[in-house]
Amino acid sequence: MSNSLEHAGAILTIDLDAIGANYRLLRDRFQGAECAAVVKADAYGLGVEAVAPALARAGCGTFYVALIDEGIRLRRVLEDVDIHVLGGLLPGSLDAFAEYRLVPTLNSLAEVEAWSGVAAGADEAPSADLHIDTGMNRLGLPRDELDLLCREPERLGATSLATVMSHLACADDPGHPLNRRQLEDFTGARAALAGAGVGAGASASLVNSSGIFLGPEFHFDVARPGVALYGGNPLPGKPNPMAQVVRLQGKILQVRDVDTPQTVGYGASHRITRRGRIATVALGYADGFLRSSSNTGSGYIGDIRVPFVGRVSMDLITIDVSAVPQHLIHPGALIDMIGPSNPIDRVAADAGTIGYEIMTALGARYHRVYAGDGA
Amino acid sequence: MSNSLEHAGAILTIDLDAIGANYRLLRDRFQGAECAAVVKADAYGLGVEAVAPALARAGCGTFYVALIDEGIRLRRVLEDVDIHVLGGLLPGSLDAFAEYRLVPTLNSLAEVEAWSGVAAGADEAPSADLHIDTGMNRLGLPRDELDLLCREPERLGATSLATVMSHLACADDPGHPLNRRQLEDFTGARAALAGAGVGAGASASLVNSSGIFLGPEFHFDVARPGVALYGGNPLPGKPNPMAQVVRLQGKILQVRDVDTPQTVGYGASHRITRRGRIATVALGYADGFLRSSSNTGSGYIGDIRVPFVGRVSMDLITIDVSAVPQHLIHPGALIDMIGPSNPIDRVAADAGTIGYEIMTALGARYHRVYAGDGA
Structure with a gap:
């Protein structure tokens, strides 16, 4: 489905x-x-x-x-x-x-x-x-x-x-x-x-x-x-000879300005240390995006890295988008959660696991698109 | 499905x-x-x-x-x-x-x-x-x-x-x-x-x-x-007032005798230190049983704890069943992966996460049984 x-x-x-x-x-x-x-x-x-x-x-x-x-x-x-x-x-x-x-x-x-x-x-x-x-x-x-x-x-x-x-x-x-x-x-x-x-x-x-x-x-x-x-790298530690297969783009639900002394997410595990902006993206560990990437994972907007802040929650991930020009960040805009700049093995390493687990955990709530036909 | x-x-x-x-x-x-x-x-x-x-x-x-x-x-x-x-x-x-x-x-x-x-x-x-x-x-x-x-x-x-x-x-x-x-x-x-x-x-x-x-x-x-x-405990660290809802029983595919100096699983991460028996169970991280429970999780047979040995793989988990009477261990026999002796919050702690993630990751390949009707 x-x-x-x-x-x-x-x-x-x-x-x-x-x-x-x-x-x-x-x-x-x-x-x-x-x-x-x-x-x-x-x-x-x-x-x-x-x-x-x-x-x-x-x-x-x-x-x-x-x-x-x-x-x-x-x-x-x-x-x-x-x-x-x-x-x-x-x-x-x-x-x-x-x-x-x-x-x-x-x-x-x-x-x-x-x-x-x-x-x-x-x-x-x-x-x-x-x-x-x-x-x-x-x-x-x-x-x-x-x-x-x-x-x-x-x-x-x-x-x-x-x-x-x-x-x-x-x-x-x-x-x-x-x-x-x-x-x-x-x-x-x-x-x-x-x-x-x-x-x-x-x-x-x-x-x-x-x-x-x-x-x-x-x-x-x-x-x-x-x-x-x-697309997983069969040669860990060396350049990946395989073509990338998976792209996962999370939709921004909301963007907010934050400042010290606020905290982000469950357990208040991330403390804001300066003025910035946070985008909340509509996927979480219920979509197989592992909770172990809390505070360690990152998305990309083009080639700008945007780090996760706070814990990954069931349906939502909060991301520090302070480094991105403001006009690119709005509800409905997409952040690469897996993509050209953050291939599956990198996403896995941030979560302390291997690409295999990231793939097999890919969830049921995504809109799925199949490109090409393999021939 | x-x-x-x-x-x-x-x-x-x-x-x-x-x-x-x-x-x-x-x-x-x-x-x-x-x-x-x-x-x-x-x-x-x-x-x-x-x-x-x-x-x-x-x-x-x-x-x-x-x-x-x-x-x-x-x-x-x-x-x-x-x-x-x-x-x-x-x-x-x-x-x-x-x-x-x-x-x-x-x-x-x-x-x-x-x-x-x-x-x-x-x-x-x-x-x-x-x-x-x-x-x-x-x-x-x-x-x-x-x-x-x-x-x-x-x-x-x-x-x-x-x-x-x-x-x-x-x-x-x-x-x-x-x-x-x-x-x-x-x-x-x-x-x-x-x-x-x-x-x-x-x-x-x-x-x-x-x-x-x-x-x-x-x-x-x-x-x-x-x-x-x-069934998740709303009072972490205190007795759980909720009734347990989830039971997950893994089927044994194969049982084997092992002895030193053998190793178990990917990366040879578990070394056998004495004669014993290992059961291989037919579920893995592709079923949402998190790979982070490698070498740390355990199942139960009745009230006997049987620890995971080696890495959890995609479709299989290897379990040390040396402590269990031999007649209980055979292909088709069941091991509690989540059950009365290992409730969901315990399984989560072994995997370094919370019960919520264990539940939402429960996979599509299980045979699902619904007991009762809630009324």
């Missing part, structure tokens, strides 16, 4: 052409066979019904989601693509995979066996991905279950493995020793599986967005970028 | 009877004429289409929202209640107030004049609320605009004032000197308006949830509680 332009407190513009360009940049950089796209969590908050077709127009044919219902929703939008569900097999969910042609990720030996039961009853061997944990300790077969599967490969039954995959924990930190250890463990796991005659025709997949930039030895067959598609 | 029980990664239960009981407790405590309810931000994230009718059944006849489109949405659910819109008059929004019988809040002299233009063309004098700022410096007439209005009351035109209101900045901190200063300023503003012949028939409204507990001299005619209706 998108509020009307006139009534909304803020305008969220999502550049589908930028997403398409980012997909092609990553695909060109990736030296494996197939660059997929991760569109879980409603395409990182940007709206999967608009984003996934744009990615398909840009050439993407393989998509990853977290939950089955996300896969079902995506299938209703894209009839002919491959859809993989990362979250595994929840009890009571097996039938939906076949019905919507979703490929499950088998994250444990118990799931391998549950799926082999499905495979036994099927006309055609249903495919699945096998997830080997190499250091996240989150999902995926641990070492002992992998060893057991290699000793007893019949546990897979008639399952056809589409992909053997793992997930990097520290890909955004190229110097972290865990990257190479995970690479070695993944290589070892694949060799062990091959030795046991498992997954001969399966693709291998290791890298996320940042992983693509770790170099070709990490690439294997299938890449699974997410955040970089949406 | 609510995911199915089988497919969802977590189950959110909202107790409408508890909301009804909380409304009645606040109404009984409040000594003014009318206890309203604030249902902005989708009833603090709990779903206005279910929550507002429950409040109406509990006896509430007056509702406050932040944005016009929230008022329109509420009007479609409740035909016969009073709906006030706090956010003021955005350019291009004037017609909607009459069409949906919404009462605007006039936050500035410019808005007073804009609304008097509407009033001039109306058959019946349309009512509005007048918001006097007494220390938030966020919305509302500042002192100089109030003085000007008192000198030139004809600026109101034919507008009929329903309420004269202000908003407390520090009501949750009873000893804060700003409370009394705001009370005095509000009393002074009402006297000045009365002296100018403005708002003779208007109600006065000052208190939010916490303000009700500041005592009767703060009460005036209309109370505007929000967070306490939904």
Whole structure:
């Protein structure tokens, strides 16, 4: 649901052409066979019904989601693509995979066996991905279950493995020793599986967005970028090679003159120290603009930085606009909350988090505009 | 949109009877004429289409929202209640107030004049609320605009004032000197308006949830509680008099044995120091479970605390369940992420924020259950 332009407190513009360009940049950089796209969590908050077709127009044919219902929703939008569900097999969910042609990720030996039961009853061997944990300790077969599967490969039954995959924990930190250890463990796991005659025709997949930039030895067959598609920097601390996708413009509701000894907002946490002007903008933490950016975040008007003063409240943010020419500041005027001068990673840093969380928190009350089509 | 029980990664239960009981407790405590309810931000994230009718059944006849489109949405659910819109008059929004019988809040002299233009063309004098700022410096007439209005009351035109209101900045901190200063300023503003012949028939409204507990001299005619209706503690640091409304249960996807020297999650931020077990639960910051609770938050299984280990990721949280009997921990079993042992204010404190933000961030991927009806 998108509020009307006139009534909304803020305008969220999502550049589908930028997403398409980012997909092609990553695909060109990736030296494996197939660059997929991760569109879980409603395409990182940007709206999967608009984003996934744009990615398909840009050439993407393989998509990853977290939950089955996300896969079902995506299938209703894209009839002919491959859809993989990362979250595994929840009890009571097996039938939906076949019905919507979703490929499950088998994250444990118990799931391998549950799926082999499905495979036994099927006309055609249903495919699945096998997830080997190499250091996240989150999902995926641990070492002992992998060893057991290699000793007893019949546990897979008639399952056809589409992909053997793992997930990097520290890909955004190229110097972290865990990257190479995970690479070695993944290589070892694949060799062990091959030795046991498992997954001969399966693709291998290791890298996320940042992983693509770790170099070709990490690439294997299938890449699974997410955040970089949406403009997040896959190379923290270095210039961002990705096009910016998100612009969020907050509407000014009111402007006021302030002077010492006044305070601003809840808890009177900001003290006015000199004459100035404050604009109140119609979005807040209920719109996903994190409260942790209280007194630390900032907006931009053109290239003039306008700092947040006082606490971010549920529906409102107060901003010091003293530095901006007065004729630019009036009710209805827009302040860039995320934009060319304050990209998503900068907004995230001000809030003490990462761009991913800023995106997935983008709220339901914005007026949403999709620009371009990705092609 | 609510995911199915089988497919969802977590189950959110909202107790409408508890909301009804909380409304009645606040109404009984409040000594003014009318206890309203604030249902902005989708009833603090709990779903206005279910929550507002429950409040109406509990006896509430007056509702406050932040944005016009929230008022329109509420009007479609409740035909016969009073709906006030706090956010003021955005350019291009004037017609909607009459069409949906919404009462605007006039936050500035410019808005007073804009609304008097509407009033001039109306058959019946349309009512509005007048918001006097007494220390938030966020919305509302500042002192100089109030003085000007008192000198030139004809600026109101034919507008009929329903309420004269202000908003407390520090009501949750009873000893804060700003409370009394705001009370005095509000009393002074009402006297000045009365002296100018403005708002003779208007109600006065000052208190939010916490303000009700500041005592009767703060009460005036209309109370505007929000967070306490939904179980948030209006008395931080003291026992919570409100009934708990929200329960959030995360589903276990996988359980694994871990041992030193392994690490958990992104950035390898948690090091395993001894043999133990980790459960991975199917919700994350994309579901509004803030990433700032990484390594600090905890769930409960019954009354056993199970701490988060490693970073909260987009769709998953890893939890140390070593302390829990093994038969209770299996895929599909539930962990209380918000519940009897970890109420919303505790979850908020672990994440470095307030209960309001935890509620308004509650995500779209949960399976939602509404219990009771509020009556």
